[in-house]
Amino acid sequence: MKFTRILGPIIILLIWFLIASLGTISKLILPSPLQVLTGLIDILAIKADLWLHIGLTLYRTIISFIFACLIGIPIGLLMGYIAPVYRSLEFLVDFFRSIPPIALFPVFLLTLGIGELSKLGVPFYGCVLVIIVNSVYGVLNAPTLRRIVGKVYGLNKAQVFFKIVIPDSIPQVFIGMRTALSLALVLTIVVEMFIGSKSGLGKKIYDYHLVFDSAKMYATIIVTGAIGYLLNQGFIKFERKFIHWTDK
Amino acid sequence: MSSNLKPQLSLQNIEKSYDSQGKKVQVLSNFDMDVYESEFISIFGPNGCGKSTLLHLIAGIIDSDEGTISIKSNAEDVISIGIVFQNYDKSLLPWRTCLDNIGLPLEAENRFSKKERRKRSFKILEELDIDLPLDSYPYQMSGGQKQLTCIARAMIRRPSILLLDEPFASLDYQTRISMQEILQDIWGKTNVTTIFISHEIDEAIYLADRVLLLTSRPATVASWYEVPLSRPRKLEMLSAEPYVKLRTDVLNRFRSEVGK
Numbered sequence: 116m117k118f119t120r121i122l123g124p125i126i127i128l129l130i131w132f133l134i135a136s137l138g139t140i141s142k143l144i145l146p147s148p149l150q151v152l153t154g155l156i157d158i159l160a161i162k163a164d165l166w167l168h169i170g171l172t173l174y175r176t177i178i179s180f181i182f183a184c185l186i187g188i189p190i191g192l193l194m195g196y197i198a199p200v201y202r203s204l205e206f207l208v209d210f211f212r213s214i215p216p217i218a219l220f221p222v223f224l225l226t227l228g229i230g231e232l233s234k235l236g237v238p239f240y241g242c243v244l245v246i247i248v249n250s251v252y253g254v255l256n257a258p259t260l261r262r263i264v265g266k267v268y269g270l271n272k273a274q275v276f277f278k279i280v281i282p283d284s285i286p287q288v289f290i291g292m293r294t295a296l297s298l299a300l301v302l303t304i305v306v307e308m309f310i311g312s313k314s315g316l317g318k319k320i321y322d323y324h325l326v327f328d329s330a331k332m333y334a335t336i337i338v339t340g341a342i343g344y345l346l347n348q349g350f351i352k353f354e355r356k357f358i359h360w361t362d363k
Numbered sequence: 364m365s366s367n368l369k370p371q372l373s374l375q376n377i378e379k380s381y382d383s384q385g386k387k388v389q390v391l392s393n394f395d396m397d398v399y400e401s402e403f404i405s406i407f408g409p410n411g412c413g414k415s416t417l418l419h420l421i422a423g424i425i426d427s428d429e430g431t432i433s434i435k436s437n438a439e440d441v442i443s444i445g446i447v448f449q450n451y452d453k454s455l456l457p458w459r460t461c462l463d464n465i466g467l468p469l470e471a472e473n474r475f476s477k478k479e480r481r482k483r484s485f486k487i488l489e490e491l492d493i494d495l496p497l498d499s500y501p502y503q504m505s506g507g508q509k510q511l512t513c514i515a516r517a518m519i520r521r522p523s524i525l526l527l528d529e530p531f532a533s534l535d536y537q538t539r540i541s542m543q544e545i546l547q548d549i550w551g552k553t554n555v556t557t558i559f560i561s562h563e564i565d566e567a568i569y570l571a572d573r574v575l576l577l578t579s580r581p582a583t584v585a586s587w588y589e590v591p592l593s594r595p596r597k598l599e600m601l602s603a604e605p606y607v608k609l610r611t612d613v614l615n616r617f618r619s620e621v622g623k
Binding site: 260 | 422423424444446448450453454456457458467468470471472500501502516520
């Protein structure tokens with residue numbers, strides 16, 4: 116069982132070794148796994164500055180994600196529960212959902228400046244829409260019978276919302292949050308590659324690319340992938356503990 | 364039933380229709396029904412005739428187009444209705460333990476603290492003599508335990524009327540028999556006026572004082588049947604002559620309704 120889980124990565128590594136050792140592809144485009152490993156050890160050395168960049172990328176990812184949750188979840192839940200709120204916001208959500216977040220980066224630069232805020236703005240924008248849509252569906256797809264039960268037993272509309280609708284929607288809200296967390300990391304890395312950025316993993320990947328240090332560029336990409344994987348796994352563990360009643 | 368008693372529940376001239384794909388579908392028509400205090404009524408009828416709609420009207424989940432529904436409350440400190448649905452999985456709150464599910468109706472009023480709610484939940488279980496895994500979540504419980512949780516929840520605020528919408532339809536035969544006995548026992552202890560919907564003729568007769576047979580849609584009263592069996596009911600009574608005769612009468616009338 117455990118072996119099958121690492122079989123895929125082993126096969127990819129072997130193919131990578133084979134292609135690199137054949138020498139048909141320039142080392143600038145595809146360095147060998149050993150070169151990338153050496154690059155990885157270099158950039159992760161205790162005194163290396165990569166840790167600072169990891170920290171900054173994580174900070175931007177988490178902050179934009181948290182704000183997206185704080186704003187997106189209440190909006191989505193209210194849209195799902197109160198029909199007039201849904202009708203008045205549905206077009207706006209669908210419209211802005213159709214605009215790629217990166218296309219709005221110049222707008223964020225103009226309005227929020229080239230500082231930290233515009234780097235938080237893009238991932239926030241991408242995440243908040245995903246969270247809103249999933250929260251709306253969380254409410255709309257939850258069984259109506261529980262709300263009827265609440266009504267029959269005299270719970271008022273607010274009590275039904277807080278005691279029944281919100282917990283019933285949480286599994287779908289969490290799906291949105293998990294998708295948004297991965298998206299926040301992706302968008303943060305992309306934004307860090309843009310003009311005006313001085314820090315973050317995106318900036319490091321772009322810098323190594325500019326000086327043709329492909330081994331370190333790939334090593335930084337692997338670090339980024341590992342962070343994304345760990346964030347996702349951590350969230351899944353939290354989700355299983357928090358919403359223990361789903362899929363049972 | 365004595366006509367000089369004031370009914371606990373009275374439905375007069377009820378009309379109810381639904382819009383289905385732009386067409387008006389009449390579900391209940393000119394429907395009258397009186398149920399008296401502490402009676403156990405079973406409602407039986409063709410599929411889709413409007414049995415559940417009738418129960419939802421009584422519970423106040425939906426409104427009738429015409430007619431009046433009046434419920435006499437026994438005391439000030441009770442709610443009028445307790446209801447148990449067939450689908451216990453979608454009726455219980457899966458994020459709450461059994462005990463916290465039972466206490467849900469008490470949360471409508473802010474006067475009950477969590478401690479008080481738990482105390483009252485323990486008390487109702489003790490009174491009804493129901494044994495449940497109180498700290499378990501619904502997904503850790505059997506179908507029978509979940510439905511008992513729903514019954515305890517329905518009874519916690521001492522309702523004037525207990526409505527049961529095919530509560531045992533999703534249970535296996537053995538559990539169903541045992542649940543019928545428990546329900547009979549609960550009714551015997553509380554004397555709560557009970558309206559029980561069933562699509563199973565033996566269950567409908569076995570539990571009830573009177574059986575109401577409905578016509579095909581639009582539903583109205585086809586016939587009332589008094590059940591000539593003493594209480595407590597025993598399974599052996601199902602082979603007794605009065606029971607067999609009543610069952611045959613109900614089924615003959617049912618067949619003629621279905622064939623219409």
